[in-house]
Amino acid sequence: MIMGSNFAENHPVGFRYVLRARDKGAKVIHVDPRFTRTSAMATHYVPMRSGTDIAFLGGLINYLIENEKYFKDYVLNYTNASFIVKEEYADTEDLDGIFSGYDPQTGTYDPSSWQYEREEPVKPDREPETLTEKIAFEKLAGKPKRDETLSHPRCVFQIIKKHYSRYTPEMVEKICGTPKEKFLEVAELLAETANPDKTSAFCYAMGWTQHTYGVQCIRAGAILQALLGSLGRPGGGILALRGHANVQGATDNPTLYHMLPGYLAAPSALKNHDTLEDYLKTETTPTGWWANYPKYMISLLKAWFGEAATADNDYGYHYLPKMLGNHSHYRMFEDAYKGIVKGMIVAGQNPAVGGQNARFHRKALANLDWLVVRDPFLIETATFWYEAPEVKNGEVKPEEIKTEVFFLPSAVFAETEGSFTNTSRLIQKKEKAVDPPGDCRSDLWFTYELGKRLKELYKDSTAERDWAIKNLTWDYEPEPDDRFKIHEPSEYKILKEINGYYTQTGEHVQGFAQLQDDGSTACGNWIYSGVMPDPNTNLAANRDGDDYVSLGWGFAWPANRRVLYNRASAKPDGTPWSERKKYVWWDANEEKWTGLDVPDFPAGKAPDSSAQADGIGLDAHSGADPFIMLPDGVIQLFAPLTDGPLPTHYEPPDSPVENLLYPKHPTNPAALYFPDLPENELHGLNNSDYPYVITTYRVTEHHLSGAMTRWLPWLAELMPELFLEMSPELANELGIKNKDYVTIETKRGKIEARALVTRRMRPLKVNGQVIHQVGMPIHWGYAGIVTGSVPNELTAIVADPNVTIHSSKAFTCNIKKGRLKEGVV
Template structure:
């Protein structure tokens, strides 16, 4: 979230698209309803299914799954055509005035530079136009036809109301009401928020869907203000933290790239040269990266050995290490061992049948969890395997529950909050921290005598958290914050990190949460002086305890708040610095004399919000463009290019066609269960609330199929088939898509064969195909058939 949970009370309009927060993040309703009651805020719910969020909304707009870019693109078009955008904000704080390279174009569904053989773009024309001095050419009037602004207008001119509604199936009057209501937030003193979750990301164009939200919010001046922002509602209690800490193949902690086996990363100097932009806040990257290396190898990391850079593993440049790539390579027999920490791929991963088969290639599996999961038992008959044929050794380690240990987690609002240990772990269960610690000590023991150079990384790994089975968590927390090695003291925050090896820091964005004053994630002070719900002394928000990101943009180009009701920070001419309610997301001393005074987006090289994403920052285009989901019942009405042209298609033979599989399916969650289900299907209270797996179908489709609620039906496609009960509701209604009636069905994905209650696995039906940029699978908008079970 650019903002945070309580900030929802400050909004004047919440556009909830690709999310169902009233059920899946229930406390959001407390703050959204407060906005509604106290401010007269409007709530808009855009969803294929009428959810409990929709039931509390002022406007419910149905759409066909996977048509989100068309939906938002039409809003962008209408707002530009009718001049409903915030001109001053757009002209000053975005790259709208920048001129784009002469050869950049968009034609017949493709951007310039497409290579159909490689299914890749050459990004050389996705650039700004520069003068002889190398400066970006600009037109502050935004009228030049090659400005980002005019190109944006041109790009979305095809997204007319009629065209969009033909694609999305949204009734026209409702769609217009959505646009007009949300566009109101461009007015001074008003702000609108966009809330999204997996309904936005789990598509083959997921990253571009989220980009389209950002473009819309920049046009309306909604970034950086209370009640505004682009807010990702994340699914697990610490998925924000686990992402921040780089449990992904492509990033280490703090969103810094992992090294790749390529000449540009061959040594530390080359890596820093390649990865460090000359301008913007990321120009500090060497300080963060070298402090990370010091945290990894401490005194073994010296200037003479590139601070241990060569000990960090480098990815193969051509190999796909993402989740789907991992399982594809496992299926080919590449992997031997797998460690699982609270993950259950057989239920939660896409194309479950394939994943179960792939797991049989493992020599060993280690699974750490509170519960026996389907994945731990992938070798059983219940899973569809023959145990005698599965040679995998499986080690199961019992983990402590969240309240049986202490540590911090980070909410979607970036609040790092501490939880204390209430009770000893049940039985012999242990905290994951202690399990990881014990493993590390054992491994270090095994390697202690080695003289092989390839064992140096593990031998030299700095591991000073105690020698017994209990890990000293305080030492870990201090290391994450960072230490000044010349004084031995905790660094105040990441502004104090250095690139000469004199500081160590485990995760630079968290630096500041544990200064000399103490562990600020443990703070519980109730003060909220601004009344905006910032609670500046309640725990700690990264970065630098900043509660609203990009808050420089809450003030106008002269440094005054756009509106007193939405004041966050402002320029104080007497003190010659930025002051206010929140920690400025800006260098506090940059004043009106500095040209950077109007550059609020400090992480960007140019300080501007990007309507146009240059240089292939996204692989599939500088502007979001609508393509149909990989499996779709209709032809793309906007261009001859049917699917996102750069997605990797792993299993073309598994593409289910609309003739045999006519219904658009989505997976979703219910309020009573959580994720792959082990955490709730094993609790009697939750099990009783929603005891069974089902497929949700609309009344009209149920009539066509001759099915009543409770009847057993088969849901199937080329990847699998599941037998479940039909749950017939008014919540799923057919949509008119390009003049033809189309049905959608919904499947909760919490069920599996293990637990107090069991049920069929929805992910047997989902495709092995992901977003072009992130590889997040297309769990929403795939095709199935539904028929009565005999």
């Protein structure tokens, strides 16, 4: 099932595998507001109103449970369905749209009532031998209480059943505008996969994430996959279709504001993170694989600070900056607008047109003291001070903008060494093809050279605050290569640090299982450990495929494992669920796990092994608990997030209708709002001034803000002009013909585009009301070979509370025939 993605057009290389599966008889379901090329290639297309994904997914959950069409053995053994939740918990069904623990003054939840009822903890009767054991022993809690009949009113299964009880096919039709018969067709097709012989996969992208409830959309998909029994099994799972070749690698290593490499938490002044031990006690989970957290954090600090990092100085931990709050993209630009952030290096993005409420982003850029822009082309973020619409029309004068802008031309991916990590966590080495032209330099070269200059600048400093710069390990000098004039920092040295090594000998570690918490190992990213097991082997360079699991092609983190949690591909007793889906199983003769993939389980742990009552790490799990990263070894159907323990249907902040399920709390009560920003007003619900639903998307010919494509003549010619897709019915109502200019307006701004009248957009009947949807690509701006209005001037800055992703897939607008007046922004 493809939902929240136009797979065929936005990920055409990956989509070939979907077509192969379809040709072999697989059903391909596309649920989307637009009929796209993905829809045309699917066996089933299902329309829906943009922004109602959770209502649709919740309806599927309800269908499986009410009709007892879920995979019962899988759900009972491999999920927390039987776990009993505290008596204090109250659901949205009890509280008209909010969960227990909500504070209306702060718009936040206290999740204490969402926890399990637990047995008394059993403390180990021995002294800890390592820091990892010491921390885990102190944090051990009792086992969750269970009801394996799944009948207890507070067991997770019954809570979910109650939570989604009103998400009926009829309600889905009223909320989503999806015809009931089409919804039921999808439900039946998915229900057919809830057995040992079949699996299903969900593929999603920005259509699920870019909402004020984006994380909960993904969780709803995960709950469905768990009920169907597809997680950890071949052909199953949830596939996040990443935006370009290395988004996965960028988050792994990371460019996330709240994470360190390998998804370790960034130190925060808002948590008990004062010392390294405080940090480790706060972040370490005593049961499951994350009990090894201290090994990964201390090895990371050793990789960064080398010999200077010792147990006596907390391995340099206290020199790491601590978060003071939400430092996401939008909060960062809010701080720039307020004068708190003074300078900015922008690399790999184009916020002047790519950021939501783009006009605000330009105001924030204009308030900086200095701005460095690194890009192959002179993009809008570099030229906003003299080319932006508000400058062109005289509203703002260049001399009034105090920002000093430095443009440093960058190389593109083919002009540098490195690797890509894609959707399937597959790390693949890439080679440099040519030198970049002129003064262009790669991001790797720039970052390394900047670090060298900073170290030189601070080398004689006696200030304690400069310790981290002075002691930063930064020896990645280029290795000679006669093929090129511009030599990149050593890929080998960087990858060795990422892989990990023994600090005394320099010998490479073979994998993350060898990392220690005593300073004897260094590792730049524990999940990548094993990619370079010796100086002469880079497994990311392997190119031995076999058209199936292909363990010899590249290196998939962790441990070259292609399917995560693949212990779930076998029954609790270790035998395959079926011969057709045989993948990883217990070999009783060899007394180990084996199969077609690297088993995601302790190799010698038998299926009938019991969990130790006082065990830490994986000793707390039985041999039938496949989900080793999770504290209890099973899927969390019910799991506390910032905005609740279960996905719930809320309307977008701009919506043409009321919330039929929760009229008292129609939008996400925990969403992040930015009321102090200029011209960021929301429309609210059922606002007749803005009656049309608008969604934004991408086209094959352009990339994101267009920074890499609108400067290329061939691509510019293929897709030269901004357009707005609308149905013939709406065009007829508004007197608009194909290719007419139209003006699109929200409270944030006005833009113009050509009308593209097409049956790909269809009116939907939502609770008896006809709702028109329109769609617009996001790729245009005021610079480059082809230019146009900035679509992101229409959008508001309002975000999901878990990860601060914006809401741009469903908002409302008004449309009028005709162009903007000359000079109107």
